Amino acid sequence: MDHKDVFATLQLVCSDVILALNGCRSSSSNAGATDRLLGVMRQIQEHGRAVEPLITGFTAVYHHFDLDAQTPANGYRTLVKVVHSCVAYILQKARYIASNCAGAFFRMDHNVSEMEAYCSALCQLRALLYLAKIILNDNPHGQLYPQEEGGLSERFVQEYISMHKACFYGRCLGFQFSPSLRPFLQTVVISMVSFGENYKKQQTGLGIAALSFFTSGKYVVDPELRGTEFERITQNLDLQITSTVVQVNVMLTIPALSLSLPLASDPSLSVSVSPPVAHSGPGPVKDSAELFGLSRQEGPQLSLPGGFSRHTAPLSPCLLIHFHGGGFVAQTSKSHENYLKSWSKDMNVPILSVDYSLAPEAPFPRALEECFYAYCWALKNCHLLGSTAERVCLVGDSAGGNLCITVSMRAMSHGVRVPDGIVAAYPATLLTTDASPSRLLTLIDPLLPLSPAQQFDTLAALGQDTVKMLSNFAQGATNWFQTLLEPKATTSSNGPSPSEEKPQVQEYPESPQVQEYPENFEPLRSRCLVDMRTPCTPIMKNPFVSPLLSSDSLLKGLPPVHIVASALDALLDDSVMFAKKLRNMNQPVTLTVVEDLPHGFLSLLQLSKETQEASDICVKRIREVFQQEEPPADQRQAGSS
Known part of the structure; x- marks a missing residue:
């Protein structure tokens, strides 16, 4: 479906949901949740109207950044693809709500939470499109990375780390990937946040694995808590996972x-x-x-x-x-x-x-x-x-x-x-830490999240003092997934544990550091703000x-x-x-x-x-x-x- 048709459909389906909710609002036993859902659908409509011209702009030029006509791939295409994946899920869920919201078995609270999560995701993707537009305007024709040194990358990093990410690790986890991989990604994230909660406790590796197993239940039933904890861990926690031993010839x-x-x-x-x-x-x-x-x-x-x-x-x-x-x-x-x-x-x-x-x-x-x-x-x-x-x-x-x-x-x-x-x-x-459209994806990727210990590049810790290698993690039933991760370097092994460490809470910034958003738009901001400096080394x-x-x-x-x-x-x-x-x-x-x-x-x-x-x-x-x-x-x- 052409992207113009996609966004026209989004407006139409959101209007259908609003009409259906207004029709059953008087008989609803949960008027507060109904009002929340009405507000969310209007926000989605507003984001859709703003995103469509951005997508139109990228689709008009992104072919210039391909290797050739037989290989249509680059970061601009990817951002458009991810936005379409998010909108597709919203359309599917919205059609369900419009058809079933008056039913006796309709779970209003659950569906409100689902739409709120994807509305937040669409909001943050909208912000990424604005950032990608800056990259497009600043870089030479056909170039995905800047050709001259400057402060653009550092400005982007500082803006980027302040953006809210938890919505991509909760209900929306892995929406952009193949559906067959989503259960695995959910297992990875739940295991990581459970392990992060317990790894500093005085336990053996097997004991930590057992504790993680028992504490993981709350992250299964509460996706918002899971997303918040994963964002906090990847932003603040020096955590390194190594692979288990397997036999070789x-x-x-x-x-x-x-x-x-x-x-x-x-x-x-x-x-x-x-x-x-x-x-x-x-x-x-x-x-x-x-x-x-x-x-x-x-x-x-x-x-x-x-x-x-x-x-x-x-x-x-x-x-x-x-x-x-x-x-x-x-x-x-x-x-x-x-x-x-x-x-x-x-x-x-x-x-x-x-x-x-x-x-x-x-x-x-x-x-x-x-x-x-x-x-x-x-x-x-x-x-x-x-x-x-x-x-x-x-x-x-x-x-x-x-x-x-x-x-x-x-x-x-x-x-x-x-x-x-x-x-x-x-x-x-x-x-290097140069910004590119595809590197913006680290905001939403559970396997390559941006953190102060990770930066944009994978060699950022060449000069750091030590790496915490937790080789005893999950000696029991959960160790199978360890080899599927590519952890990045960490800063120090002496940081506080997740249970002891409190996230750094700051007021939301009055305006982003990259002053390119429309006056009526501001991305959601993280409450786990940290100080990240881009490495400057030859x-x-x-x-x-x-x-x-x-x-x-x-x-x-x-x-x-x-x-x-x-x-x-x-x-x-x-x-x-x-x-x-x-x-x-x-x-x-x-x-x-x-x-x-x-x-x-x-x-x-x-x-x-x-x-x-x-x-x-x-x-x-x-x-x-x-x-x-x-x-x-x-x-x-x-x-x-």
Whole structure:
């Protein structure tokens, strides 16, 4: 349906609800709730009238920001899509109210709460559209990020953090995503707020999990309380979640010895690659090797460091090297094994997943050094991994996607062989705090919420003192969902607990810091205001931290880059702009954008058909790098069952 028709329908349906409520008001036993609902429907009409011209403006120009006509995706399109999703739910609920409000079994209070929540969401989305309009007017044609330094991003952050967010974490939670993921998101948010309420209590990890289970009930029955608590936690609480331990085939520790590799330009010459030395000096690199998939059981003996040996099949010509996500501060290769095992079985290739050191204890460039060293070691010792490494593919998600690109850049700068291709899922390519339309989505995203410890970028805590890693969280029944989160860096492990900490209550500001709202409009304001300063460090502009800022000479010669992004991801614009940059340089690049999925969708592989299909797209791109033929559909279905 055309957006003009959508908003015309919204006005009509709201009028129908108002007419129906006025008709049954005299006989209603809850006149107060009826009056509240009448007021809400009028507010929705007002928001709809204001939002329609904004949407019209974006739809007229957003195609200029796409990679190409075959890839219609960018942050402006995403904002329009999210608004349409919100309006669609309002229409569905409003039609129900208009048809049933006079019925004896109509729950007035419940429906008032539903419409109030979505009215608040529409109000905040309206504010985001105003902010996006400023970005559109300030940026050059076709650019999703500012090209010059200035105060715009800091002004946006200060305005942004003052905006009310709890409405997106209560009844409206996950409305923009695939319906199959909403129960999972609800479980995540309820578990986080329950755990946040209890994690400072003097209990073991299992005890905290038990307490969280018993306190979670109130957040199930009271969505408004859940939303308020989640906003408060993400704004004020230093909370970090790590993944649970799962079994792997082989754990390798690479010794810190210099490697000698042939030069890519002249194999008769060699180059020496030193072990990682940044910050903590030379040290080993740990790797998790998924050798030969789950089905290989026969073959000659293979000896590995540490006295390990196992049966192997003939060496594979392909080798997949994986760098995990987690904002550079959390998670391990183990937390991503749910999809790595599936890929290993589907493609029948060995997968090496690297456990690099995490910030802030090991800040940049330690992770890059370790991943590059592991890559070089794998090239030199591919036979130990069950491969001849005739074709090598680097794969990573989020921060891992960033490392795939920067490791390849480092390989070029050292003169060693570059991989045959890169598959990067929703990569972080710009780690500065620059505003973009897609990054506004952090206001509504339960998996990437903006907080003082998180900022806009995932490397904001490179210089922080410590990260609180709560490795004992939910040793019981709830630990299954931990690997599905990508927590960001935190500031200190010594903050007060949620039960002790009181949110900082301030008066609502008289006017927003970005003076671009109409005179008769003000977004809802948060009562959990905090002091957030945008980090100002040259590290973020280092091309090996933010490859989007790299010069053409640093990127020239990269292997084919295949990016798989999500239309609802706050990092979407990172993917679009990086793909544009490579294409403008005539570098081989593809961009595939999936719909209705959040950041981190690979870790949600087993939750829905949509996440499985997104994973299959990544596998297809890896096969292209390996030049493998895709198996028949019946075999794929049998393999995934």
